[in-house]
Structures are given as structure tokens and as C-alpha cells.
Amino acid sequence: MSEREQSPRPRVYVTRRVPQPGIDVLSKECDLTFWDSDEAIPQDVLLENVRGIDGLFCMLTDNINTEVLEAAGPSLKIVATMSVGFEHIDIQECQKRGIKVANTPNVSTDSVAEFTVTMLLACSRRLLEGVDAVKKGQWGKWKPMWLLGVELHNSVVGILGFGRIGYGVARRLKPFGVARLVYSDVTPMGYAADLGAEYVTFDEMVRESDFVCICCNLTPQTKHKFNKKVFEKMKNTAILINTGRGGVIQHDDLYEALKDKVIGGAALDVTEPEPLPKDSPLLQLPNCIVAPHMGSNTWPSRNMMSATTAKNILAVFHREDLVGEVV
Numbered sequence: 001m002s003e004r005e006q007s008p009r010p011r012v013y014v015t016r017r018v019p020q021p022g023i024d025v026l027s028k029e030c031d032l033t034f035w036d037s038d039e040a041i042p043q044d045v046l047l048e049n050v051r052g053i054d055g056l057f058c059m060l061t062d063n064i065n066t067e068v069l070e071a072a073g074p075s076l077k078i079v080a081t082m083s084v085g086f087e088h089i090d091i092q093e094c095q096k097r098g099i100k101v102a103n104t105p106n107v108s109t110d111s112v113a114e115f116t117v118t119m120l121l122a123c124s125r126r127l128l129e130g131v132d133a134v135k136k137g138q139w140g141k142w143k144p145m146w147l148l149g150v151e152l153h154n155s156v157v158g159i160l161g162f163g164r165i166g167y168g169v170a171r172r173l174k175p176f177g178v179a180r181l182v183y184s185d186v187t188p189m190g191y192a193a194d195l196g197a198e199y200v201t202f203d204e205m206v207r208e209s210d211f212v213c214i215c216c217n218l219t220p221q222t223k224h225k226f227n228k229k230v231f232e233k234m235k236n237t238a239i240l241i242n243t244g245r246g247g248v249i250q251h252d253d254l255y256e257a258l259k260d261k262v263i264g265g266a267a268l269d270v271t272e273p274e275p276l277p278k279d280s281p282l283l284q285l286p287n288c289i290v291a292p293h294m295g296s297n298t299w300p301s302r303n304m305m306s307a308t309t310a311k312n313i314l315a316v317f318h319r320e321d322l323v324g325e326v327v
């Protein structure tokens with residue numbers, strides 16, 4: 001009898017150590033194998049370990065390309081990523097092979113929206129410069145014009161991508177006394193009216209905003225959307241926050257714009273590439289803060305992301321609806 005016949009339970013491969021809730025969901029019904037590490041799986045090991053699986057539980061760091069799908073073979077029914085973003089998966093190739101793709105919408109909305117506000121406030125109030133000055137013994141007597149920042153009060157906030165996270169950011173920022181909320185997206189969103197947020201062109205948004213939050217996915221349309229030409233249209237005091245995807249910003253142009261004070265500052269939780277090399281010139285700029293893609297780093301979010309990924313896998317085995325069906 002072949003190994004496959006002895007084991008009717010579907011085989012699922014998990015490409016990382018992940019929070020327990022997802023494991024609990026899957027282990028009842030599936031045979032699970034893991035890349036038992038907190039670090040990303042090397043591509044050659046992934047290719048080896050996916051052979052003959054029915055479901056793949058993957059991360060945004062895994063490149064799920066034709067080669068991986070081919071290595072998995074015809075048994076593979078579902079690629080479920082423990083992320084909202086799915087640009088690391090070859091969607092067309094999955095579709096061609098009749099493989100479902102699922103993500104984890106909703107469950108990290110609050111954590112990422114909160115972190116976007118955190119980054120915005122930290123950058124606009126120059127928090128890290130202040131903390132650094134204290135550590136370096138540069139904190140002298142109180143000075144009237146030291147480390148001055150800008151306020152949200154009376155400001156214009158622009159949001160690129162008014163989905164759940166964009167809306168969540170706007171909702172949190174409004175009580176700060178923001179004068180105007182504007183957003184740019186592929187289409188106006190009905191729910192924007194709840195907050196009085198105005199749908200404007202991308203051009204108007206970048207020209208008018210004191211703060212611009214990037215809350216969109218990386219697509220061919222958003223790739224390097226923020227570049228030299230766009231920075232030149234922005235206010236020279238504007239603060240740019242990116243918690244979407246690094247590739248939305250052309251980073252060499254951003255460096256020049258920050259260095260030459262074409263814009264006021266930037267707070268990046270996502271970069272191109274990731275990780276950002278430690279010799280990146282962006283890290284030398286006082287008006288740029290960079291975090292290591294940690295927008296959804298909370299226990300509630302990560303537990304839910306893990307459980308949702310697992311449920312999406314089971315849903316395919318059970319022929320039920322998926323929570324985050326991409327295709």
C-alpha cells in the first residue's frame with residue numbers, strides 16, 4: 001500500500017513556525033509538516049518540502065511561483081497566505097492549475113491602522129530624534145526651538161487606498177482635529193461619507209495633504225507611484241507614511257526628496273527591498289524613520305491571521321466558502 005493510501009488525511013505544509021491557533025485548527029484533520037524556524041524557508045528547501053501536499057500555508061516572504069506549484073504537483077488545492085498581501089503568489093498560474101488562493105483580510109485591520117497612526121505621530125513629533133538625543137546626552141536645558149514638529153490639528157490628511165485599513169486610519173485620525181480628510185483609490189467608497197472623507201484625484205491628494213498615508217496593495221498600478229515627480233508636487237512639510245507595501249515608493253527618489261527637504265519626513269514600515277540593508281542611506285536621515293514591517297505585530301492579530309489561514313485551507317477541503325478568497 002502506498003504512503004498516500006495509508007493516510008487519507010490531507011497533507012498541509014506550513015512554511016514557518018506560526019501562532020498556535022492555526023495549528024490547532026489544522027491538526028485535527030490534516031497531516032502537518034513545518035519549516036520549524038522563525039526565519040524564512042530557503043527556496044530550494046521549499047521546493048523539496050512541498051512535494052505531494054494538498055495545502056500550502058505560506059508567508060509573504062515565500063515566493064510561490066510556477067516552480068513551487070510544479071514541485072507540489074497536482075494534489076495541491078489551496079495556497080493560503082498568512083497575510084493580506086498576496087503579491088508573492090503567482091495568481092495566474094494558480095488559476096491555470098485550478099488551485100485556490102486565500103489571504104487574511106480583516107483580522108489585521110486594527111493592528112495595522114493603529115501602527116500607521118503610531119508611525120505618523122512618531123515621525124511628525126520627531127520622537128525617535130528626541131529619544132536618541134536623550135540617550136546621547138544631548139538633552140540640555142529646555143529650548144524654545146528644538147525638535148519642533150507638525151500637528152495633525154487643522155491639517156489635511158490624504159490616504160492612498162481607502163479599503164479597511166485606509167478607513168481605519170482615517171477613523172482614528174479624525175478626532176485629532178483634522179481639517180480635511182481626502183483619499184485616492186480606484187473608485188469612490190460609499191462608507192467614506194461616514195467620516196466626511198472626500199474622494200479626490202491622486203494629484204490633488206498629494207498636492208493638498210500635510211500627511212499622506214499609503215494603505216494600498218502593491219499592484220502594477222501602484223508600483224513606484226511615489227517618485228521624484230510626485231514628491232515635487234507635495235508640500236515641503238508633508239509627512240509620508242507607508243504601511244502598505246515598500247514597492248509603492250521609489251526609494252532612491254525618496255532619499256533625494258528627504259535629503260533636499262522636498263518633503264518634510266517619512267515613516268516607513270515597509271520598504272523595497274525587505275529587509276532594508278543596514279547601509280541604506282535612508283537610515284542616515286534624521287527625517288526618516290524605518291520599522292521592520294511590524295504593522296500587524298500584535299498577539300490578537302497574529303493569532304487570528306494564523307487561524308484564518310488554517311480555516312481557509314480547511315474550507316477548500318470541505319468545499320465551503322473561504323474567508324479571504326483571492327481566486
Ligand code: DGY
Nearest residue numbers: 082083084085295296
Ligand atoms: C500583510 O498582512 O500583508 C501584512 O503586510 C503583514 O502584516
